[in-house]
Amino acid sequence: LNIKHGDSVMVWGCWTTCCNRWNQEFCCLPDNPEGEYPAILRVGENVxxxxxxxxxxxxxxxxxxxxxxxxxxxxxxMVGNGYEGRVSFNQTSLQLSLHSLQTNDSGVYILQSVKPSVQAQVSLSVQGEFTHTHTHTHTFTSDVLSCEVTGPVDSVYWMKDGVILFSNNKTSFSNQNKTLSISQLALSDDGNYQCVATNIVSNMTSVTYHLTVNYGPWNVTISGPAIAQTGDRVRLNCSALSQPPSDYSWYYNGTKVAEGAVYETASLTLNRSEEYVCTAHNNITGINSSATWNLTVIASPLQSSVLLMAFLVLVLTALTQCL
Known part of the structure; x- marks a missing residue:
């Protein structure tokens, strides 16, 4: 008995009962030494x-x-009940075609006749497709990814950035490899994760799940001039290593004066040699980190000249009074 699907042919089974035809023994011998295994097709195929x-x-x-x-x-x-439109049969070649296979078509098919006395059988296994989705549980120190699979599955494995993952002191698998656990999250764990499920007839790769490792703020830094002249408006920039990007707040003399990574002062006066504080806040990690910036204000050249002239006038006035 042969099974055909697509362009391939798999020889399967043999007559289980020999018959005497024209005084000759008529039997077939199994052409396939692996005949004890069922033929395997996918849902939706024809056989x-x-x-x-x-x-x-x-x-x-x-x-x-x-x-x-x-x-x-x-x-x-005559076609049996429930198979109308799915079965076609050639009485000359004895070929039976079954269309649009479903998983419940798996089983043993038997050809049987009384005259001549013949019986042959073949086993068919129809494997369904499978689907899967991701679920995950995340903390700041660990992450758990789950691959939910529907359909018959022989194996599941995981990939990160296209490379197969193996268990180690940080990575472990459970639930028949459908659950991936990552402990002690590090920046190197950030990347694209996929699970791959396979069975004997197909494999399927999940959509990509991007694992983002949140951290920071680290290394808060302020940049800008350290010395400015009276009348200047100074721009200070604050930055930090952070995922997601931090929110920034500026403080002067303990009072919040601005928000954002960039702060521009008001016009400086001579008595404004002071300290500015930038605080970075990560709203996911909940961490705050700050940096300070000391700005020294000096008189502008014009103001210095005016002050010098005023000083000289005062000195001359004093000398005149003494004379």
């Missing part, structure tokens, strides 16, 4: 069962799990 070697059977049946698929006799063919 054709054919007889090899071909013999003439005037009346017989194709059966599946005690249900008659086809019954034929000279001049007529």
């Amino acid at each position: 054709t069962f054919s007889v090899n070697p071909l013999i003439a059977i005037e009346a017989g049946t194709w059966q599946f799990e005690n249900n008659i698929l086809v019954f034929w006799y000279p001049g007529d063919i």
Whole structure:
């Protein structure tokens, strides 16, 4: 008995009962030494069962799990209930075709006739496709990814950035590899994760899940001039290593004066040599970190000249009074 699907042919099974035809023993021998294993097809495919070697059977049946698929006799063919439109049969070649396979089509198919006395059978396994989705549980120190699979699965493995993951002191697998646990999260764990589920007829890779490792703020830094002249407006920039990016607040003399990474002072006066504080806040990690900036204000050249002239006037006035 041959099974055909697509362009390939798999020889399967043999007559289980020999018959005497024209005083000769008529038996087939199994052409496939691995005949004890069922033929495997996917859901939605078509399959054709054919007889090899071909013999003439005037009346017989194709059966599946005690249900008659086809019954034929000279001049007529009858299709069993529930198989109308799914089964086609050639009475000359004895080929039986079954269309749009479903998982419940898995089982043993039997060709049987009384005259001549023939019985042959073949096993068919229809494997369904599977789907999967991601779920995950995240903390700041660990992460758990789960691969939810629907359908028959032989194995599951995980990849990060296209490279297969193996268990180590940080990475472990459970639930038949469907759950990936990562402990002691580090920046190197940031990346694209996928689970791959396979069965004997197909494999499927999940959509990419990007694991973002949140951290910081670290290394808060203020940049800007350390010395400015009276009348200047100074721009200070604050930055930090942080994921997600931090929010920034500026403080002067303990009072919040601005928000944002960039702060521009008001016009400076001579008595404004002071300290500015930038605080970075990560709203995911909840961490605050600060840096300070000391700005020294000096008189501008024009103001220095005016002050010098005023000083000289005062000195001359004092000398005149003394004389």
